[in-house]
Amino acid sequence: MGFQHYILVCGGTGCESNKADEIFRHLIREVEEQKLDEKVQVVKTGCFGFCAQGPIVKILPEESFYVNVVPDDAQELVTEHIVKGRPVERLLYREADSKKHARVDDISFYQKQFRIVLRNCGFINPEEISEYIARDGYAALEKVLFEMAPEQVIDELKSSGLRGRGGAGYPTWMKWNFTRGAEGERKYVVCNADEGDPGAYMDRSILEGDPHSVLEAMAICGRTIGADKGYIYIRAEYPLAIGRLERAIAQAKEYGLLGEGILGSDFSFDVELRLGAGAFVCGEETALLASIEGERGMPRPRPPFPSVKGLWGMPTVINNVETFANIPVILVRGAEWFGRIGTEESKGTKVFALTGKIKNSGLVEVPMGTPLRDIVYNIGGGIPDGKQFKAVQTGGPSGGVITAEHLDTPIDYEHLQELGSIMGSGGMIVMDETDCMVDVTKFYLDFTVEESCGKCAPCRVGGRKLHNILTRISKGQGVPEDIDKMRRIGRAMTKASLCGLGQTAPNPILSTLRFFQAEYDAHINDSLCPAGKCKDLVHFEIITENCIGCGLCARRCPVLCISGERRQPHEIDQERCIKCGECFAVCKFNAVLRA
Amino acid sequence: MPATAEPTLSKDVLDFINEWRDEPGNLIMILHRVQQEYGFVPREISLLLAKELDVPLARIYGVITFYHFFKLEKPGRNQISVCMGTACYLRGGEDLIQELENLLGIGVNAVTDDGEFSVEAVRCVGCCGLAPVLTVNGEVYGKVTKAQLPDILAKHRDE
Ligand SMILES: Cc1cc2nc3c(=O)[nH]c(=O)nc-3n(C[C@H](O)[C@H](O)[C@H](O)COP(=O)(O)O)c2cc1C
Ligand code: FES
Numbered sequence: 001m002g003f004q005h006y007i008l009v010c011g012g013t014g015c016e017s018n019k020a021d022e023i024f025r026h027l028i029r030e031v032e033e034q035k036l037d038e039k040v041q042v043v044k045t046g047c048f049g050f051c052a053q054g055p056i057v058k059i060l061p062e063e064s065f066y067v068n069v070v071p072d073d074a075q076e077l078v079t080e081h082i083v084k085g086r087p088v089e090r091l092l093y094r095e096a097d098s099k100k101h102a103r104v105d106d107i108s109f110y111q112k113q114f115r116i117v118l119r120n121c122g123f124i125n126p127e128e129i130s131e132y133i134a135r136d137g138y139a140a141l142e143k144v145l146f147e148m149a150p151e152q153v154i155d156e157l158k159s160s161g162l163r164g165r166g167g168a169g170y171p172t173w174m175k176w177n178f179t180r181g182a183e184g185e186r187k188y189v190v191c192n193a194d195e196g197d198p199g200a201y202m203d204r205s206i207l208e209g210d211p212h213s214v215l216e217a218m219a220i221c222g223r224t225i226g227a228d229k230g231y232i233y234i235r236a237e238y239p240l241a242i243g244r245l246e247r248a249i250a251q252a253k254e255y256g257l258l259g260e261g262i263l264g265s266d267f268s269f270d271v272e273l274r275l276g277a278g279a280f281v282c283g284e285e286t287a288l289l290a291s292i293e294g295e296r297g298m299p300r301p302r303p304p305f306p307s308v309k310g311l312w313g314m315p316t317v318i319n320n321v322e323t324f325a326n327i328p329v330i331l332v333r334g335a336e337w338f339g340r341i342g343t344e345e346s347k348g349t350k351v352f353a354l355t356g357k358i359k360n361s362g363l364v365e366v367p368m369g370t371p372l373r374d375i376v377y378n379i380g381g382g383i384p385d386g387k388q389f390k391a392v393q394t395g396g397p398s399g400g401v402i403t404a405e406h407l408d409t410p411i412d413y414e415h416l417q418e419l420g421s422i423m424g425s426g427g428m429i430v431m432d433e434t435d436c437m438v439d440v441t442k443f444y445l446d447f448t449v450e451e452s453c454g455k456c457a458p459c460r461v462g463g464r465k466l467h468n469i470l471t472r473i474s475k476g477q478g479v480p481e482d483i484d485k486m487r488r489i490g491r492a493m494t495k496a497s498l499c500g501l502g503q504t505a506p507n508p509i510l511s512t513l514r515f516f517q518a519e520y521d522a523h524i525n526d527s528l529c530p531a532g533k534c535k536d537l538v539h540f541e542i543i544t545e546n547c548i549g550c551g552l553c554a555r556r557c558p559v560l561c562i563s564g565e566r567r568q569p570h571e572i573d574q575e576r577c578i579k580c581g582e583c584f585a586v587c588k589f590n591a592v593l594r595a
Numbered sequence: 596m597p598a599t600a601e602p603t604l605s606k607d608v609l610d611f612i613n614e615w616r617d618e619p620g621n622l623i624m625i626l627h628r629v630q631q632e633y634g635f636v637p638r639e640i641s642l643l644l645a646k647e648l649d650v651p652l653a654r655i656y657g658v659i660t661f662y663h664f665f666k667l668e669k670p671g672r673n674q675i676s677v678c679m680g681t682a683c684y685l686r687g688g689e690d691l692i693q694e695l696e697n698l699l700g701i702g703v704n705a706v707t708d709d710g711e712f713s714v715e716a717v718r719c720v721g722c723c724g725l726a727p728v729l730t731v732n733g734e735v736y737g738k739v740t741k742a743q744l745p746d747i748l749a750k751h752r753d754e
Contacts (some may be wrong), residue, residue, distance in 0.1 A: 016723045017735030051724025198680030238629060238722055239733065253639035274620070275627050277662030277719070294620035310617065312640040321636055355723040364723050395718035396681065429681050443684055447718075453661075558697055580693065 002043040006060040007031075012047030012208055013201075013240050015054040019071055020044070024056055026074030031082075040082055046209015049363035050109055050366040053093060056455075058122070066091040109182040109360045109381070112374050114341065116349050117325045118365045121209030121276065126244050129251040132212040138257050138344040141216050141223075145265045150180060150224045150350035153331070160335035161347035162327070163314030164574030167398070167425050167500075169346075169413040172327075175317055178307035179274055180225040183313035187227035189218050190292070190311060190318045193234040193241075194276050196283040197396030198447065200427030202351040203321035205363050207234070207241040210325065211248035215271055217324035219258060220319055220331065222269040226445075230271040231311070233288050236278065242450045269278055280451035284499045285318045285455070298453050299499035322351055322424065342368035346412035356429040359384050372402060375432060388430040391515070394422030397444045397451075400511025402438070420511040422504070434437060436533035437516040438523055441469040448505040457500025462493040466509060473520060475536040476527035483513065483520060510547075532594050535579045539595060542583075544569040546591035553583035553592065602639040604647070606631055612647060613632040622650070622658055626665055634674075635666040671713030673705045673751045675731050676701040680719030691727055692716060698748060709753060 009024045010017075048056050053067035059079065064087050066077065073091060080086050093102055104110060109465055113120075124131035133136070144153055157173035158455045168590045179187060191214060195203040207214065218230040249271055252258040257272050260268045274292045281287045282297035289311050291297035310316025326348060330338045342348050348369035352375065357382035365377060372392060376382065391401040400421035402409065407475045409415050413423050431440065445467045449509030454460045466489055469482050497503045513520065522528045529537040541555075542562075547569040554562040554570055561577050564570030569591075572583070583593045604612070611628045615621040625644065629636050636659055645652040659665040675695065679688050694736025695714050696702050706713040722728045731751050739747075 013720075013735065014725050014737065015735055017722060019727065051722070054724075195721070196718070198719035199682040199717065199723050204721040237717070257725075273728075276623065277627070278621060278664035279662050280718070291619050291623065294622040294624075296657055316634070318703075353723055355726060356685050414727065417677075427677070427681065431685065435685060440685070442683075443681065529601055580690070 003550060004039045005041075005043045005062075007040060007077070007082075008058040008060065008122065009042065009044050010046075010048045010056045010058075011044035011055060011126075012054075012205055013049070013238075014047065014051040014242065015056060018055045020055040020069040021059065023069055023074060026071045027057075030074050030078040033353040034078060034083065036078070036082060036342055038077075044127075045123060046121040047125050047205040047363055049113075049118065049205075049365075050107075050360065051362040052264045052360050053362075057091075058104065062087070063105065065093045065102065066428065067093045069553075070281050093200060107360070109364075109379055111354035112370065112378050113365050114349055114367050115365050116329055116338075116341070117213075117322055117351050118209070119329065120213065120361070121363075127247055128207050129212060129248065129255055129257075129384065130217065132210070133255075136332050138216055139211055140328040141219050141257065142263060143331060143336065144220050144223050145263055145267055148331075153220065153224045154180070156331060156335045157327070159332070160330045160337075161340040161342075161345075162323070162330060162338070163346065163413065164320055165322035165326070165350065165425065167422065169337050169423060170325055172319065172449075173320070174226055176221060179310075179315045179317045180388070184315040185315075186229070186312075186314050188314055188316040189225070189227050189230035190288070190306075190316055191232040191233055191321060191322045191324055192228065192283065192284040192285065192288060192318055194288060194424065195235060195238075195321075196280040197398075197425050197427045198582055199355055199396060199429050200353045200425055202353055202363060202426045203336055203345070204238050204241050204326050206321050206351075208244055211245045212252065213325045213328055214321055215245075215248055215252055215258065217327040218271055219262065219269045220327060221319070221324075223267050225315070225317055227317075228268050228270065230269065231274050232271060233274050233276060233282070233290055235291055236275040242273065242275070243366050249273075250496045256582055275582075279453075280447070281453045281499070282499050284501060287499070288318065289316065296453075298455050299501075301498060303424045318412070318513055322426070326414055343396075343412045345414050350411070350423065350426060351355075352426045352428040354380050354428050354430070355382055357387065357435070358430040359463055366411070368412045371408045371410055373407040375411070375428070376407065380430065381431050383430065386436065388435050390431045390435060391437075392423075393429040393440070393508075394427065395422035395504075395507070396427045397447050398500065398507055399424045400429075400507050401431075401515060402554075420507070420514055422507070434533065435527055437519045438470065438474050438529070439531075439533045441512050442467070442474055444508040446471055446500060446506070452501060452505075456498035456502060458493045458494075458496040459498065459505060460499075462489050465489055466493075466498045466506065470509070471582065473523045474529075474534045476523060476534075478520075478524035480521075482524065483517065485515065498524060538579060538581075539574065540577060540579065540581070540584055541593045541595065542570050542572055543591050543593050546589050548589055548591070550589075552586050552588075554581045556586050558582065559582040600638070602643065604640065604643055605632060612644075616648075622655065623662070626655075626659065628642070628734070629701075630665060634667075637669075638667075644751050649660070669706070669710075670715075671711055672752075673712050674730055675696055675712055675714045675729060675738050676717040677703075677730040678718070678730075680723060680726075682719070682723035684724040686726040688716075688727045690741060691729060691739060691744070694719065694744055695697070700743060 057066040232413045287297040287299040547566040561573040
């Protein structure tokens with residue numbers, strides 16, 4: 001029996017942290033108290049993607065989109081919207097430049113999006129397998145078990161053009177085909193849910209919002225390559241996703257969709273979780289396998305590739321969460337349909353975590369080939385606080401920057417590579433004029449130096465050297481030769497490092513040098529940080545003419561180094577100043593100079 | 596660890612070990628369970644694990660020290676993790692650490708004298724849309740400002 005209304009509450013980590021669960025419970029209580037349980041269903045779903053506006057509540061069929069909801073709003077939502085049929089105006093989402101309330105479909109954040117991977121995220125209750133099944137869930141597995149030969153599955157993936165979403169963009173069908181053809185007593189399917197790129201959370205949201213799509217795809221992979229066991233290697237930092245996966249696995253077993261003799265066939269397949277423990281290098285496939293084996297997560301040279309010698313020496317397919325999540329839809333709707341989305345070389349969609357200096361930060365899925373401008377301005381709503389756009393960083397610590405002049409570049413594997421960046425796993429970090437390229441690059445090198453496992457010298461030593469040079473430059477102690485030196489060390493690391501971590505660690509430097517060398521030069525030649533970010537190169541001064549002596553800065557200063565009589569111009573004691581910038585931020589009279 | 600005569604593995608941990616004993620590659624999962632129980636991996640427990648699982652202590656320490664997630668020191672009663680992922684870094688994660696230092700008198704990877712709080716910097720907790728983010732005992736706080744920190748601390752101090 002259908003319901004007249006569905007109230008969907010976002011249960012992604014972002015919204016949960018803002019009391020979404022309490023909102024959910026309050027709504028249920030209201031619905032029960034007002035005896036509406038037969039007419040209204042309250043559902044907690046996966047992430048809606050529009051995280052900046054959370055917690056979000058969506059009511060169907062009206063498609064009302066309520067944002068920044070608090071638990072106490074539950075009563076009003078039920079009494080007004082459901083009972084009296086009057087939308088609660090004050091909570092409805094409005095576009096920045098309009099007074100009109102937007103329905104979900106009209107919200108520009110969603111308009112340019114195309115949801116394949118996130119098709120169920122925010123629509124179904126991820127803790128209820130029946131809801132997944134109701135949306136064609138496990139239909140692909142059924143097809144693979146009873147209607148398709150393994151070769152046909154591989155052919156279908158081949159004509160779909162699906163490439164790995166974990167970073168390198170390797171054609172998925174080839175991996176499966178190699179592993180299928182490899183000799184081994186046993187074979188394994190591994191899902192890489194380590195999501196190490198800091199600033200990215202696509203995989204987390206997929207697992208939280210639609211865990212069955214990944215389980216189904218892993219079973220399909222098992223059938224195709226001849227494996228009966230799968231592992232999901234997931235970060236321990238993702239407790240909600242772990243919980244949803246455990247529940248999903250248990251339910252799938254109950255329904256006979258995992259375990260012995262799936263759907264009455266002769267195919268058995270089991271999935272087990274293995275937790276990561278906070279080591280970025282474990283996202284690299286050979287290190288990941290070592291970690292599942294309970295060892296230190298050190299990479300080893302390839303070949304042999306995991307498709308030949310993987311987990312416990314057996315042929316293994318390793319795919320990323322998002323790669324897997326694409327597969328059931330491809331098999332249900334067909335390779336031809338999928339192949340029409342995207343560009344010639346890059347098919348389908350890509351999910352990005354759009355964050356940093358952007359108004360509508362959140363999770364977005366767009367067809368491959370969408371221009372960056374659409375993502376930043378139409379979906380993302382542009383840069384907040386009237387600041388200037390400076391660059392977008394993709395690919396995290398292995399990637400690079402894309403600048404304003406390249407905003408019309410279509411986003412796909414090839415174009416990003418041409419620009420010296422990479423697609424990466426989907427982190428997309430927007431930077432504005434106040435972000436210093438030397439500082440951000442140093443941040444990434446901090447990261448790779450810390451995360452380097454230390455096994456090979458190019459990465460261990462080269463990374464440290466690069467980091468030292470960057471630190472010097474950010475303190476104004478760089479010398480002009482440093483630029484060349486960094487390029488040389490970078491090239492050596494790219495060529496000689498053992499794994500992708502070291503090979504790509506210099507990318508943030510090489511890329512920012514390509515587009516922002518002037519900024520490096522300013523640090524080196526003029527001891528100047530144009531963005532005003534590098535603490536050793538800025539100093540703060542009070543402009544006597546503008547200062548009215550309100551004393552706000554003196555009260556805010558954490559080290560009490562600002563002094564002055566009331567209503568008289570104040571002064572900063574440069575000796576004691578720690579350059580936190582607090583005075584600059586609070587002054588309402590432009591009386592603090594940052595130089 | 597309290598100074599009891601013989602440290603022992605709790606029943607829950609032992610049950611877990613028994614469940615995982617024959618699983619290949621079980622060490623990391625068992626260490627997760629131990630840390631969940633004690634908040635860190637005490638040396639005495641590692642010694643017991645070495646006997647129980649029949650693996651050299653050096654191998655256990657090799658694994659513990661490789662992975663950032665495992666701790667060898669007892670953390671504070673309230674564990675504050677400040678996200679230093681890229682999104683949070685750009686939006687002022689560092690300032691939060693600085694302010695916590697002002698308020699608690701401790702920097703990263705330290706515990707307050709009274710054992711109430713410990714502070715660590717972590718990589719992306721996956722709520723980048725809410726940057727800057729910190730978690731206290733796993734509870735996520737998003738869009739945190741320096742001004743909110745005293746209240747957050749007070750709330751957990753009283754709990
Ligand atoms: C240092 C390093 C970190 C990586 N981190 C991840 C990660 O977090 N998630 C992921 O799916 N792939 C990651 N990869 C890529 C994997 O090695 C592998 O290529 C990928 O999981 C394959 O899946 P795909 O073909 O579906 O993309 C990383 C690679 C390197 C070198
Ligand atoms: S960068 Fe802080 S939550 Fe992702």
